[in-house]
Every structure is written in structure tokens, then in C-alpha cells.
Amino acid sequence: MAGPHEILGMSRVLGIGTTEFLALYTDNQGTTLRSEADGPCVFLTSSGCRVHARRPLVCRLYPLGRSTDERGEERFALFPAQPECEAEVGRDGTVAAFLESQGITPCLGWSRRYGEIYRRMIGLLERLDIQGKIDAPAADAPAEAAQAGSGTAGSGQEPDRAPLSSWQDIDASLAEYRSTKGIAVPTEIDGAIAFHLRAIEEWLDDLESRLGPA
Amino acid sequence: MGKQENRKTVSRRDVLKLAGTAAAFCTSFGFLHGSQTGGAVQGKHIQEGKHLQARWQQAEIKWYKGSELLSSTPFPSKVLKHLQSDEAATVEIKLFRTGKLLKNLGKIKSKF
Numbered sequence: 001m002a003g004p005h006e007i008l009g010m011s012r013v014l015g016i017g018t019t020e021f022l023a024l025y026t027d028n029q030g031t032t033l034r035s036e037a038d039g040p041c042v043f044l045t046s047s048g049c050r051v052h053a054r055r056p057l058v059c060r061l062y063p064l065g066r067s068t069d070e071r072g073e074e075r076f077a078l079f080p081a082q083p084e085c086e087a088e089v090g091r092d093g094t095v096a097a098f099l100e101s102q103g104i105t106p107c108l109g110w111s112r113r114y115g116e117i118y119r120r121m122i123g124l125l126e127r128l129d130i131q132g133k134i135d136a137p138a139a140d141a142p143a144e145a146a147q148a149g150s151g152t153a154g155s156g157q158e159p160d161r162a163p164l165s166s167w168q169d170i171d172a173s174l175a176e177y178r179s180t181k182g183i184a185v186p187t188e189i190d191g192a193i194a195f196h197l198r199a200i201e202e203w204l205d206d207l208e209s210r211l212g213p214a
Numbered sequence: 215m216g217k218q219e220n221r222k223t224v225s226r227r228d229v230l231k232l233a234g235t236a237a238a239f240c241t242s243f244g245f246l247h248g249s250q251t252g253g254a255v256q257g258k259h260i261q262e263g264k265h266l267q268a269r270w271q272q273a274e275i276k277w278y279k280g281s282e283l284l285s286s287t288p289f290p291s292k293v294l295k296h297l298q299s300d301e302a303a304t305v306e307i308k309l310f311r312t313g314k315l316l317k318n319l320g321k322i323k324s325k326f
Contacts, residue, residue: 001241001244004242028241029238030242031238031241058244111243114243117239118239118240122236125232165234166231168235168242207228211224
């Protein structure tokens, strides 16, 4: 799994843009990191993770796992130990102390913000009464949704390889936002993520205003 | 009636983009079952049972002469199954000869 902000961070470690990263290193229409044929993550090398400095939250959290309910409330639990993993796993300490020690808090903060946006989108979809299309990702909806994306993400890619949504591609989304609004957008990672969230929220604000009061 | 009006105010393009973005975030952030079932753990399901199974899966008893390994024996499947069944499970290893207990060699706890 890899959210848009995580793709941005990893792409910067590799010195490429998010559009290129999505094309080269993701599967399932830009939603998961690519794996080698025999299983390991594409970034795992004999000397470690190639994108360790900006590895996704799910990697930072290990051996903890995180789940959220429909209201966004979080739970953490311990993964089964992987025999080939050299990490030391213990049961001492608290989740909060672990998150702090691993420098997870900022990354978790961004994931929570995207989670809020996700729940807002689900609320909008429920109002539009098209929830059934979300529950059937293998149907026509994703391909249509990708075509409906207004950014440049996925340009030149086969439809089943293109990202599900142009919002997954932060560089492309912000280029369009800059062009539409005529304002400068930050290039550093955290500033770009904040602008990406702002751009999505403005789009949702517009959709909600067109729908009228709930 | 209200829904009919709503659909006219939001373009098909926006509806599809909304659905696509929600589906993408659903997978990207691990909401595998959507909001209806309350989300899912990022990655795999966490099960203590699997944790125990992995811990004991390739357990062996090794016999040493000093630092020299003389023999290695996997745990009998019945013992393994018991240790994997519960964190509180224990087994004792006892040395016998012709049915007579010579020595209790100790206890192995599932959780150590």
C-alpha cells in the first residue's frame, strides 16, 4: 500500500517525479508498491531498503499494524513475527513510545488527514447513491474513473496500468492546481503534501456546494 | 426526486473521479472493506495464533558435545501442536529408562 504522500516522498528519494514513480514502481493502478516475481518489495535490496528515508507508514509501523474504523478511530496491534526478519520484537513499552521512537508521528499525521478526506468522499458518494460502484472495483467503474481524471497522471499508460485517480499523482495534481489557480505551489515534500490536501478539499468543497445541504 | 436533482448538478466526470479517488484511497490506505465494515488492518490480519505457529514452526531439540552438534531432532508434531495452541501452554521433558523416571529435564513454555 502506498498513499499519494508516500509516493511523493519515495519518488524524491529516487530523484524522479510522482508520475514516473507510479508508472515504474506501482501495481494495482497506482495503489500498491510493485513486488519482485518471487515476492519481496521492489525496493528491498541486499543492503536494505532503497527508499528507507521515506518508506511508507506500513513499513515504519512494523511490527505494529494499524486499523481504523469508519469514524477514523485507530487501533494498533502486533503482527506475527516474520522468521526472516532480523528486527527485534518485544512487548515492552507503549504504542505511543514506539511511534515516537520511530519518528512515525508526522507520517501518521498525513495518513490521518487523507483518511478524513476518504471518509468525506464516502459521505459524498453515499449522498449520490452510487456506493455500489465503489464496492465493485473490478467492474467498469475504476477504468472509467481513471479516464475521468483530469490530471496528466497515467498519460501514455495502458488503461489497466494507469492510476485510478489523477489525485494519486501529486506532481501532476499540483501542476494542474498551479495552472488553474495561477499560484505558486511548494516543491518541498511536506509543503507539497499540504497543498495536495488543500486542492482535494477545495474540489470536495465545490462538489458539496453543488449538491446543496445534506 | 432530490437525488435526481443532485445528479444533474454534479457532472458524470466528477462522480467518476470521486469514485475512482475513493477506491484508490481505499486500497492505498488499507480500507480494504470500505467504510461499511469499518476498515481493515494495513497489510495482513493480525492473529496471535499465527504468531505462535510461526514461533514454533521449525523448532528443534539439539544435542551437543561441548560446542559440537551431535544430533538434531524436530519437535514431535503432537508437542508442536500443543505449544502452538495457546500462549499459556507448557510441556515438560523427562528422562526415563525402562519406564522409570530418572530426571525431569525441565519445562518449555509456549511463550518465552
